[in-house]
Ligand SMILES: Nc1ncnc2c1ncn2[C@@H]1O[C@H](COP(=O)(O)OP(=O)(O)OP(=O)(O)O)[C@@H](O)[C@H]1O
């Protein structure tokens with residue numbers, strides 16, 4: 001490969017462009033207002049939110065990989081957080097066992113959703129939309145019934161503060177301590193990124209999921225158990241949504257019905273900006289993280305500028321739409337190149 | 343003025359390949375021009391440049407003296423150029439009628455004139471002598487019927503220049519004869535026709551002039567076809583002399599237990615009383631006209647549609663196959679689909695991943711991790727063996743030429759190491775040389791003990807490859823012939839079986 005083509009390929013990689021854009025915007029906002037460089041008030045929370053939203057992006061990515069959507073990611077996160085919260089409140093479980101209960105709940109919800117899609121042959125869009133409504137009712141009902149006016153489980157398991165508020169700074173090796181901006185919350189997100197990335201890049205399961213997304217009929221004719229793969233994709237989606245839900249509850253310090261209500265849009269933005277195809281068959285796991293960080297930098301940057309809430313929302317929406325359509329246009333070109341043979 | 347389309351020094355590159363290199367071609371009204379070349383030679387690319395699908399890197403296009411490239415397929419259509427692309431471009435959810443009149447729906451006051459539309463579509467199909475229900479949705483048609491609709495769609499436009507990219511690849515001789523009648527009529531009325539095919543007999547029957555492409559270069563440019571013998575044309579395509587392959591009679595031992603036996607099979611699709619046996623190491627051919635129900639039988643037996651009564655035995659055991667997955671993993675039966683684009687390929691996967699998809703379970707390391715090294719070596723093996731033209735085996739399957747896509751779609755099943763292989767139209771759109779090496783490979787596999795059911799509409803292929811030929815008509819078996827591999831007697835025998843009541 002000549003150096004020129006190599007450079008062209010690097011510049012053509014959506015992830016590189018996104019990273020440059022993210023860093024560029026970050027510096028730009030920082031230069032306009034140095035408060036933006038504040039470790040404690042801006043960067044640390046930004047990364048902590050980024051961790052949560054990356055995981056919810058991965059949840060959506062799993063559904064996207066087979067060409068489906070999961071419109072219930074937010075509510076699955078809410079139910080999982082509810083399960084974990086209840087287990088802390090009533091059974092006084094330790095942090096990890098409670099987390100596990102949350103994860104199992106999410107995975108089960110995902111599996112049920114996947115099963116319903118396979119059995120009913122109804123589009124995933126409709127099924128997850130219905131699921132979202134059903135779960136919304138369920139979550140509100142439970143919180144109100146059990147906790148009355150507070151509408152929250154507030155018992156904090158030991159160790160919650162550690163995940164919420166501390167950073168790698170507390171770990172030192174031979175006098176060198178980790179950076180203070182690195183929230184502990186990033187650790188589960190990174191683990192999720194590695195595992196999901198590994199699965200799609202290297203394993204048979206990942207390959208079969210992508211094959212199912214790329215061409216369902218061909219996958220079926222090649223002996224891939226497509227029904228089970230569909231269920232698997234939704235199970236993983238539910239599991240990751242659960243992780244994101246519990247992570248958000250830890251960040252907030254309480255388990256409430258509103259957890260996950262802000263998840264839907266970011267869950268698409270991360271993967272899609274990062275280069276995951278909406279039609280299935282191709283995923284960009286690392287891109288999901290970068291895409292998520294980009295949206296967060298834009299949001300935080302604008303709010304530090306002191307832009308009012310309404311203006312902020314409008315600006316944010318516009319920026320995201322532009323970014324999305326740019327990504328979409330780029331994708332159109334790639335797919336024309338790919339499927340150029342009409 | 344006489345219709346004329348001229349291409350001068352047209353070049354086109356894709357990443358890693360020079361698909362066309364200073365190609366020249368002149369086609370004239372009242373004459374049929376053959377465009378020939380091996381898979382990946384650049385034929386389809388040239389057609390797409392003429393019709394504005396791709397933009398040429400350099401060169402000139404002159405239509406009736408006017409020098410300009412079309413910027414889009416619409417412009418080309420408006421200039422009186424109709425095209426049948428190699429890959430079908432029908433809208434599956436639309437009816438036959440809607441598809442045929444898609445580009446120029448007749449209108450009255452801006453609203454589609456349905457009666458007129460029906461008339462046009464019916465007329466197009468009637469001129470072609472094809473019998474297809476106008477209201478059927480295209481997705482319910484067989485591959486061959488779709489091809490016929492595609493041809494009708496090009497003909498309704500009354501174009502002065504018609505480009506046909508392998509129109510006969512997936513239809514049988516009966517429909518081809520009808521198509522040729524129409525082409526002859528078009529020719530008499532002054533239309534210029536470009537005809538791409540890998541079947542040289544057809545080319546000699548219908549074409550007047552010829553252009554041969556090899557690796558993107560025009561080796562013969564718009565020459566009178568009658569000046570060349572078939573062998574010379576092949577040599578021009580391949581670039582060296584290709585020896586005739588001799589056909590050999592194989593010995594199949596039919597005194598042992600059949601590997602697969604059907605007794606009195608009936609299906610919901612309409613098959614009646616189908617009984618047949620497949621012996622170890624046998625190549626069993628199934629011939630029939632379009633719509634005879636051959637692929638449907640295979641798919642029913644393999645659990646895609648299911649059978650309503652009758653008995654299926656594998657190695658003497660009565661079994662029921664519930665799904666293709668069952669067929670593959672439990673019984674080691676593979677099915678190579680005739681429909682490569684919709685069912686055979688992952689177009690946005692690289693060639694490597696397409697070939698390995700049936701053998702993932704065999705190339706695993708610990709923790710379900712795929713061994714990329716083995717994946718690479720398996721795919722490279724088939725790429726070499728079938729001469730699949732790729733930049734490397736990471737090239738996306740969707741960017742291969744049609745014939746090369748077909749090879750990939752077949753490769754994954756050759757790699758799967760099955761006991762029985764049902765191959766549906768394996769050499770559709772595959773060039774002469776590859777066809778030969780592909781046939782060798784099939785015989786080799788059969789000699790190693792693989793039992794093969796070959797469904798093919800290519801009579802010559804059937805006769806040179808099968809040990810025994812079953813003839814099917816209207817979802818029933820109407821003939822069972824031992825193959826002497828002598829073309830004249832066999833083709834007569836088969837035709838008698840098809841046409842006798
Ligand atoms: N969109 C594309 N992207 C990259 N390479 C392409 C693309 N389209 C065609 N090619 C390459 O251009 C070359 C010529 O392809 P083309 O489809 O014109 O061949 P062909 O002569 O029609 O072959 P066949 O007989 O198999 O249909 C091939 O090497 C093919 O891989």
Ligand SMILES: [Mg+2]
Pocket residue numbers: 385386387428507743744745
């Ligand atoms: Mg072609």
